[in-house]
Amino acid sequence: MTSAPNLSGIHHVAYRCKDAKETTEFYQRVMGMNFDVAFAENEVPSTGEYDPYMHIFLDAGGGNILAFFELPEQPDMGKDPNTPTWVQHIAFKVNTLDELLAAKANAEAEGLEVLGPTHHGIFKSIYFFDPNGHRLEIACDIGTDEEMKELRRVAPEMLEEWSRTKKAPQHAAWLHEKARDEH
Known part of the structure; x- marks a missing residue:
């Protein structure tokens, strides 16, 4: 008999980026994340395919890692034309409303258009886009x-x-x- 794994968390979540250096600098500057690890390969380890890439790993705190792949020999990044831009996003957590408002001020100081704070009943959040077009959310829990x-x-x-x-x-x-x- 088999059973579901006993997961201890998410190791990392990976997305595609247009430029690994620009993406790293954005997440360091705007999101306060540490740049931890990078791998650059010419072949994909899991498949053996030739497909040069840079794989970067950024620490989002609490053992949460956000990773990106730059794929210079692949066609330009695209979006799912049937999914609204508000649906797919990466949500980060802050502990206080003051931190949420400070994050908003920091993003706006970087020239980003920020939506919110939006009240969701049990949390408030702000939204903006990274240089790759990925929608980001920063949320603060307020529910009892x-x-x-x-x-x-x-x-x-x-x-x-x-x-x-x-x-x-x-x-x-x-x-x-x-x-x-x-x-």
């Missing part, structure tokens, strides 16, 4: 333990209703009301 407990309780019911109707269930309507009330 009771609110999180209730959201976990109704999650299976919400998923089941969504699966049947493809419409937003009202199980957590209080969350949206909370966000509206605080605006």
Whole structure:
């Protein structure tokens, strides 16, 4: 009999970038991330294919690593034309609302257009794009333990209703009301 693995976290998440140096400098300057490791190869280790690449690893804190591949011999990066730009994003966490506002000020000082803070009921966040067109989010949790407990309780019911109707269930309507009330 087989069983699911006992995961201890995410080792790293990898995306593509246009320029490894520019991407590294952006994440160091704008996001405060440390540049940890880089690999440059001419062949892909898992497949043996010839495809030169630079693979960079940036420390997002808490043992979380964000990685990028620069692939100079591949066609230019593209986006899924059927997925809205707000859907695919990388969300980072800060601990306080003051840190969130400081992150916004820092990104704006870099000349980035920043959306937010947006109130999601249990967290507030800001959004902007990196030099590769990847949407980034910085979020700060504001939900109470009771609110999180209730959201976990109704999650299976919400998923089941969504699966049947493809419409937003009202199980957590209080969350949206909370966000509206605080605006």
